[in-house]
Amino acid sequence: NGNSAYFNSKLLEKIVQLMRDKELLAKPFQWTSPLRVKRSSTLKEQRENHEKKMPSRESIRALGELFNNDLASPLDIITTSACALLLSQPSRIGELADVERDCVVFKEGADGGQGMFLRWYAEKGYGATTKAVITGMEPAVKRVIELVIPITDEARQYAAWLEDHPDEYPPHKGVPLKGPDEPLSYDEACAALKAHGTNLKSPRSVFKTRLLDSLARHKALSPEAQVVLDEIREGWDTSNGKKIYVNGRLNHFVFNDIAVITLRKLNILMREKYLPKDFPYTSPAADGKKRVKYRDALFTVRTGSLSVGTNNTSVSKLDLGVEIACGSKRMSTQLGGTGGVQSIFERHGYKGTKVNTHAFRHELNTEMQRAGLSQLIIDAFSGRTAMGSVYNHETVEERTHRVAHYHPKTKHSNAAQRLEKVKTNKPLSLSDVRDLHEGDQDLVIHQTHVGICVHNFASEPCPKMGACLTCGKLGCVKGDDVKLANLKEERKDLKCRYDKARDAQSRDIFGASEWVKKVGMDLYKCDALIRTIENPELENGDIVWNVDNGWTLTNNAAAMAGLIDANVIEAKNEQLQSLDDLSAMLDEIEV
Known part of the structure; x- marks a missing residue:
């Protein structure tokens, strides 16, 4: 369902890789997922994806109001502060664990001014970096530091x-x-563990339930803790105990437990139970390099100090350990509400409001696209090693409106007509964009040999290296006979190359199968464009927009260098059939 199969397949890849690295395989074996991420291509799918992954205006406004109020609850302060950091530069929720108490640095810009940066550790292989704070968010970051440090200093x-x-x-x-x-x-022992007995449970019973039984359920204990636990459990009296009467009434039970409990042994078991497995570090080491310690992390708190139960009631938990206050599970609960626990929005009267922690990253990536930043800069700013177009939720309507806004020749009634056509999913007319390519000042619309291109070359060179048939910024115009003839010439050449590749494949020549697939896809796309343009239902001047396949020259170079997985470079084009069906269709093409 959706992308679930894709993500599960990537986990299977990691399992195979782990088994290979640990030499658990009897024979050499390698498996790569054939699945691709599902991309949205139609206007309807783009709108649905936008609504699903982007934060609502109501949630952003509510968080801003709460952040600037005098909140009394440490949980509310942590929640709003974490959101403010995620909105100050595009990051993942898990990366907040590695934010240090002294994370702010200032660097001098080209204009001589001081810019605010954050020392950051980006996940998924990007590593340590310094990330600029988005202009206008500097006061928010400063306030985050002022709010969080006082309530986390003791835990550090x-x-x-x-x-x-x-x-x-x-x-x-x-x-x-x-x-x-x-x-x-x-x-x-129970007093040392802050777990006192009750009228219904004796200290011995509490000690066994809270510590021994809990540790026994752990799948992996340290050798030191396992020795202590085995010693106590082996010497444990499993009988019902000897009854002791006072004045003829049952007073208590006496047990013959052999093992001796000391503070030294209790210290070993307590740390095993309440300290994170990577302590003193907040996250596991990456590439052999240690990261941030709990003593230095901005969001370090005592274990259980922020816990709440159903109906927003406090939960009494042992605070002998430490944890990161803004873990993904807690933040998801606080921003969405679950299991009877009220979200921060519900507690403060914003009924029906919720947001996903990853939505802030999508929001900032889309805003950077709207601002005209190149994908290379956006990926670096976001801490990504692979192309992040999946984070761009700028719609066709916004792109068309942006062209109309920035180019002086579009500031007339045609701009409104063009925008209205896009909103209703109607084809654009050539007259809507005909004069945009004239003049030396044009940096938005370009003529190509097969249509028009809306790539902004002032931002970056062509990321496709001229592979127009794979680009989503190509528009083919109905009625342009010269461009149609060029498309047919392209199809003729592709058909010839496809036939040669099929012949080489039949002779088992190395690499031929991959060439058949690539040329076949290009040929199918070219033929589909021609058939669409020649559709008698379209009028002269209508524009047919191409669908992008996700490939770029940068990603190809990164894949060759081993920085990203080559199998996830190209997104699956939803309009294409399976390879077998595609081959059957291509065989029918006559040129």
């Missing part, structure tokens, strides 16, 4: 103590005044 100090004193039990008022190897009663 605690994380530093835990790191510097690995063999000591963390001090608090409940820890018994005993040496590290002196025996502890279950009462004292």
